[in-house]
Amino acid sequence: MVAIIKTGHSIRAMLNYNENKIKQGKAECIGQGNFPVDADRLTYIMKLNRLEKQCKLNENVKRNTVHISLNFDPSEASLPKEKLLEIAGSYMEKIGFGDQPYLIYKHNDAGHPHIHITTINVQENGKRIVMHNIGKDKSEPARKEIEQAFNLVKAEHQKKKEFKPEPVSVRVQYGKTETKNAIENGLNFVVNNYKFTSLPELNAVLKLYNIEADKGNENSRVAKHSGLLYHALNGKGTRVGVPIKASRFHDKPTLKKLEKKFVANEIKRQTDKSRIKNAIDNVLLRNNIIILPQLVKQLKKEGIDTVLRQNAKGLVYGATFVDHKTKSVFNGSGIGKEYSAKELRDKCGANLEKLKGEFQKAYSRDDLLNMIKEDRGLLSIDDITKIVDLLSKTESTFDYLNKDFLKQRRRKRHRRGN
Structure with missing residues (x-):
């Protein structure tokens, strides 16, 4: 279970977020705590008035709303309503909000099951509940105890990628x-x-x-x-x-x-810089000859996306690295001068020059054709020109092949002919 706590200063905005989900058919209010009637009998005005009335007991508290989401592993999608209510109630007690008025919403608009709990941090006596370090001091211990008590998948064992929402689809009509x-x-x-x-x-x-x-x-x-x-x-x-x-x-x-x-x-990100640096160094060391599109592809295998910025002529002038393992983002020059877009572009440009002398050792004709077909978005016009030039010289490169190798090919053809 993953618990996320957010504070705010608008009760209405917090409520509207969840109530609008209900209108869209993407959520339901499944329970409440310390309200005069059951959740299914509460109107929007009753919910709002109950929270606002208690907050007025201490108007000096500006960030008076507390919005909590409890996120479960996708394998726990069948958790019954009764169990979700027990989990929510237990969690609120353990973090010191058991006597506060709160509402429990079950959302069904993501790839993993989760509930939202809306409440306030002003108590009935007008005193404010201290929120400083509540995540570390109260929420984390509560989360671990609940995982044990309810036999839930532990947060440490959940795959982070399963919480990644789907990208905005091209087919979605904007405005809806x-x-x-x-x-x-x-x-x-x-x-x-x-x-x-x-x-x-x-x-x-x-x-x-x-x-x-x-x-x-x-x-x-x-x-x-x-x-x-x-x-x-x-x-x-x-x-x-x-x-x-x-x-x-x-x-x-x-x-x-x-x-x-x-x-x-x-x-927070300072300790994460070395992973990207080492990944780039390792790719360059493993490949005697490599061009920019291939560097991008190999870094992707390491969980690092490379976002390139290009001018109208396709010249790369900026590079940003997104490390999905450490969740850190660095501009190339922020890692080191040698990792800036210009330095990487120059290194990879020099590799294209090397191909002229080592063509048959590095890439086949099909390899180069695929580069133009699949990676033209990452190649400058100058790069494409160099590759086309290499392709035009394909036939002549076979003149450099070892004579013994050519004889072996002729023998194989002769045997097939027989």
Whole structure:
């Protein structure tokens, strides 16, 4: 079980997030704690009034909402409602929220079973429940105890990729609820899991989910207020439809809010730099001759995506590495000067020159044809020109083959003829 706790300052926004899921047929309110009637008899106004009334007992508490999600392993999709309610109740008791009013929602809009619990941190006596280090001090011990008591799959054993939401589909028509939800799922997953320190680094990950964050025009209201616009992308990476403002999402991921993460992530990711560096070094060492598209493919096998930025002529001028194992994002030059896009481009460009002298040792004619067919998006016009030039010299390269090898081929043909 994975527990995530978020705080906020709008009871209405927290409630609306879950209630809208119910309207869309993607959630149901399955239980409550410390409300006057059962969950199935509670109206929206009753839920809102109960929470707001208690929060007014201490209006000095600005971040008064607590939104919790308990996420289970996909193999636990058949957990009955009664067991989910027991788990939720036990968890709330263990983290010190057993006497607080709370609502339990079961969501069915992701690849793994999960519930949301909405509550407040103002008590009946007006005192505030301290949230500092609640995750480490209370939630983690509670999570482990509940896993043991209810025989749940332990968080440490869950495969992280199973919590990865589906990318925004090209076929989804922008403007429909499904599109907004898909963007929000991908956005929440990336922001809460990956360590990025700038907007371009964030976009390097988001684009893998067909999403892009945009500051808007320089003089726009969005830019002036440090907001952000989020676009859906099609399969070619082109923006489609009308962008959605950060303020329309539950967590409101504005630039101002993300900048706080930039600072925190800079410290968190430092120990992860060496893995990307070593991966690149190992690929270059293993391959005497390698070009950029192949470097990208081999890093992908190591769990590292390479997001390249190219100009109109196809020249690569920027590279960002997304390490899915450590969940860290680094611009190439941030790892070291020798890992910048220019340095890697020059190394791989030099390898194309080497091919002229070592063609038959490195790549076949079919290999080069596949490079142009499959990897042309990663090759500059100059690179493609060099490969075409090599292809035009294919026949002449056989002149360099060992004579004994040619004799062996003739003998085989002769035997087949007999």
